[in-house]
Amino acid sequence: MEKKKIQILDTTLRDGEQVPGCKLNTKEKVKIAKKLEALGVDVIEAGFPTSSPGDYKSVQEICKSVFKTVVCALSRAVEKDIEIAAKALKGAKIPRIHTGIGTSNCHIRYKFNTTPEKIIERAINAVKYAKKFVEDVEFYAEDAGRTENKFLSKICENVIKYGATVINIPDTTGYCLPEEYGEKIRFLKENVKGIHKITLSTHCHNDLGLATANSLSGIINGAQQVECTINGIGERAGNTSLEEIVMIIKQNSHLNLFTNIDTKLIYSTSNLVSKCTGMKVQANKAIVGMNAFSHSSGIHQDGVIKKRETYESINPEDVGIDQSSIILTARSGRAALAYRYNKLGHFLSKNSLDLVYKIFLKYADKNKEINDKELKIILKKYNFNKKNKKILHSTSTNTGSSRRINVV
CATH class of the missing domain: 3.20.20.70 (Aldolase class I)
Structure with a gap:
């Protein structure tokens, strides 16, 4: 037809x-x-x-x-x-x-x-x-x-x-x-x-x-x-x-x-x-609001990181938005935290992630959102607590992820 x-x-x-x-x-x-x-x-x-x-x-x-x-x-x-x-x-x-x-x-x-x-x-x-x-x-x-x-x-x-x-x-x-x-x-x-x-x-x-x-x-x-x-x-x-x-x-x-x-x-x-x-678009406006393709819930973040379609019915690229956003808050889980550190070039072992996550939650409870600068402060705090022992492998990398999730 x-x-x-x-x-x-x-x-x-x-x-x-x-x-x-x-x-x-x-x-x-x-x-x-x-x-x-x-x-x-x-x-x-x-x-x-x-x-x-x-x-x-x-x-x-x-x-x-x-x-x-x-x-x-x-x-x-x-x-x-x-x-x-x-x-x-x-x-x-x-x-x-x-x-x-x-x-x-x-x-x-x-x-x-x-x-x-x-x-x-x-x-x-x-x-x-x-x-x-x-x-x-x-x-x-x-x-x-x-x-x-x-x-x-x-x-x-x-x-x-x-x-x-x-x-x-x-x-x-x-x-x-x-x-x-x-x-x-x-x-x-x-x-x-x-x-x-x-x-x-x-x-x-x-x-x-x-x-x-x-x-x-x-x-x-x-x-x-x-x-x-x-x-x-x-x-x-x-x-x-x-x-x-x-x-x-x-x-x-x-x-x-x-x-x-x-x-x-x-x-x-x-x-x-x-x-x-001069008319600002409300954050939760469908399609074009700043939160339309943003994820802060741990369960949602984990799903989107694994496969975008789990929590997005629209591909942001279809409306001219390059990437989705994983927003770190007190509701975020380990998967989102690891993903954001990965984007910064830091790869955490499971044990390290568990310890960093505890520090992260203390910061997240005090702040609405954790940005890249604060993520680096959290790493320094973790390293200080471990008496600067080398337990984090840090490097710059291009993940080549086809999901193109923006971490901001």
């Missing part, structure tokens, strides 16, 4: 930048856009041009700097917004306008103070107007997660009729459970006339920690595009994490899906975005 491609729309430069305290200048946005193109994303949502002169300029400059990737600009279902987006996209090799409106009862009643019929009319008019400027028009049904499926189907059918090429089904408040979101996507696939003509897209927020799970459920049930951000940054609790959804697809061949992402560039892209935005 032929694998199905999942398109990746990266919205780091638009939704991702909506994080409080995160502000990117044009130069930084262009730098990130070029990196995203190298990474292999299908669509770069470059910004919301009508929001500020700076955003408008950034979209313009990105259009000049990106050559193979679709460049997308956001707008509301307002003619002036659409005009400004179209103008900003003039230099794009492959432009897309992303326009839309809220569709849930909450949005219709309280945000717009209007009727469902008026919302459909405004949606149609927005798509029709955007089609005057570009062929590729994406429509977002904001708060689709809380929109009744029958009304959502009706609005989707209408925007398809008037030229939408992509329909985005956002779980704007991170409200849905994965099963509910998947059922919503499946309902649309089975009940919307003309749905086969367009690309159905997921756009999930992480308010309940379910953004990646919901996006996965969406593509399993028929969505062909995932909207996501590097490091999962975004408003409030963030968006679907690009690195998570891409590696889930890569690691689970039974899904019969693939993306165009060069996963070996994930870690460097993560670092670039973190540096430019």
Whole structure:
């Protein structure tokens, strides 16, 4: 059975930048856009041009700097917004306008103070107007997660009729459970006339920690595009994490899906975005966190030293991280200690290791982590206790280990 491609729309430069305290200048946005193109994303949502002169300029400059990737600009279902987006996209090799409106009862009643019929009319008019400027028009049904499926189907059918090429089904408040979101996507696939003509897209927020799970459920049930951000940054609790959804697809061949992402560039892209935005990646963040491939438990360390796959389902090299890390703490065992000394060029006999390990534990109980400098101090302490008797064989060596475990 032929694998199905999942398109990746990266919205780091638009939704991702909506994080409080995160502000990117044009130069930084262009730098990130070029990196995203190298990474292999299908669509770069470059910004919301009508929001500020700076955003408008950034979209313009990105259009000049990106050559193979679709460049997308956001707008509301307002003619002036659409005009400004179209103008900003003039230099794009492959432009897309992303326009839309809220569709849930909450949005219709309280945000717009209007009727469902008026919302459909405004949606149609927005798509029709955007089609005057570009062929590729994406429509977002904001708060689709809380929109009744029958009304959502009706609005989707209408925007398809008037030229939408992509329909985005956002779980704007991170409200849905994965099963509910998947059922919503499946309902649309089975009940919307003309749905086969367009690309159905997921756009999930992480308010309940379910953004990646919901996006996965969406593509399993028929969505062909995932909207996501590097490091999962975004408003409030963030968006679907690009690195998570891409590696889930890569690691689970039974899904019969693939993306165009060069996963070996994930870690460097993560670092670039973190540096430019000032948003640090949490240590335990999946895929790109500093602890994602670090091991401090003695049982885990012993397993990884013997065979990496015992405690790592992902090869760190697949995401651009050269090596795993064996971290020495009070929870570490003799195998990890011997391994680290081996890397420093010291080979301990079993008896010597037992004695050194006792000294090591005293140091480890006082410190969170034992580094190479402290390992050398422990050896000196051991030798001093043994009245400098030569019981340790020390030499420099290249182990040639195919596991390439980094000891830091």
